Amino acid sequence: MSFVEDPSVLPPFEPARAGAIRGMLGVTLGQVAYAIAAYQGKPFPPALLEAWESGTVVPDDDEVKALAAALWCSPVDLVGEATTLAQCRTLAGLTMSRTAAELGMTRDRWEDAERRNRWRGTAAQTDALLRVLRPPPACFVAACGTxxxxxxxxxxxxxxxxxxxxxxxxxxxxxxxxxxxxxxxxxxxxxxxxxxxxxxxxxxxxxxxxxxxxxxxxxxxxxxxxxxxxxxxxxxxxxxxxx
CATH class of the missing domain: 1.10.1200 (Non-ribosomal Peptide Synthetase Peptidyl Carrier Protein; Chain A)
Structure with a gap:
């Protein structure tokens, strides 16, 4: 999964999922914090991880990726449902160029759709959108403006x-x-x-x-x-x- 060409935009972090995965792995806050520190290359306090799991502090996208690496899971496992086209693309692990090619449109047109979160594709392009990015119904309806x-x-x-x-x-x-x-x-x-x-x-x-x-x-x-x-x-x- 590559996020090099375009910035990734993850859905909101779900604290309960992080705690559940850590519990399933049977590891402590300190052990996960140590793994996050190694991933980021800088100290990471266990208290901050505890705050993430309780929902009192919300990690940014890069921190979610670091936590996912520490928990041996995908960032997708730590976030909620996509609410925008950009989030759908991120969860699908696609670049803007690859997404545009899959949907049969120019990259500029897809970039505009993602930036405005507005979908105005043809029936064939919409079929491809639903198949490739699988937007949740609420996300799709919002993007269509309906x-x-x-x-x-x-x-x-x-x-x-x-x-x-x-x-x-x-x-x-x-x-x-x-x-x-x-x-x-x-x-x-x-x-x-x-x-x-x-x-x-x-x-x-x-x-x-x-x-x-x-x-x-x-x-x-x-x-x-x-x-x-x-x-x-x-x-x-x-x-x-x-x-």
């Missing part, structure tokens, strides 16, 4: 007959329709349960109303939560003119 459109569809779906919205949502979210059907059904059922509590006691009704308002406001986040709970279902390709 987040607001998706939220509007989801709000209509939970308020109406949700099966009618599967096709439209599938045109935005690159996930198999079966998985989206299940996710939309669960969102609909949960929202309807909240709505059904309106006739309860005044306190329960007010609480349900507040929960319903929060649910609708962040409904796209609940969709991503449902899809992750299903183990991130396989993605499908782009339809003609979809993106």
């Amino acid at each position: 987040s607001r459109q998706l939220k509007n569809l989801l709000r209509e779906a939970v308020n109406g007959w949700w099966p009618n919205y599967v096709t439209a949502v599938a045109g935005i979210v690159p996930v198999e329709a079966a998985a989206l059907r299940h996710a939309l059904e669960q969102l609909h059922l949960y929202y309807q349960q909240l709505e059904g509590s309106v006739g309860a006691s005044s306190w329960a009704a007010a609480s349900a109303e507040a929960q319903a308002a929060d649910f609708v406001e962040r409904i796209d986040l609940y969709l991503w939560q449902q899809l992750r709970a299903m183990g991130n279902p396989p993605v499908h390709g782009a339809g003609p003119g979809t993106y």
Whole structure:
């Protein structure tokens, strides 16, 4: 894996993963700190590693790589889900030039897409993007600039007959329709349960109303939560003119 040509941009560090891997290896804070010091060529205090694992201090990308080397794992094992195109490229271990070639576009065009985190590729290029970089659905939707459109569809779906919205949502979210059907059904059922509590006691009704308002406001986040709970279902390709 090479990060020589272009700077790497890792997703946010996940403290719990670092502690879990160290525990699995059965090594102490001091032993890992010694390995990090050897990798960096300078002293490294065990207390700083403890702060990383507790989440009180966040390591930068170079420090994450040093920790990964000390734990005999990949930096990918220590970070969360990619949220930008640049992070997707980094996790795939590709340079900008290699990514552009894989997607069938010029390097300048990919660099612009990465810098702006905006995707405007053709259907064929989108298919390649999904296959090569495998962006998480939330990342892909954000890069396409369709987040607001998706939220509007989801709000209509939970308020109406949700099966009618599967096709439209599938045109935005690159996930198999079966998985989206299940996710939309669960969102609909949960929202309807909240709505059904309106006739309860005044306190329960007010609480349900507040929960319903929060649910609708962040409904796209609940969709991503449902899809992750299903183990991130396989993605499908782009339809003609979809993106």
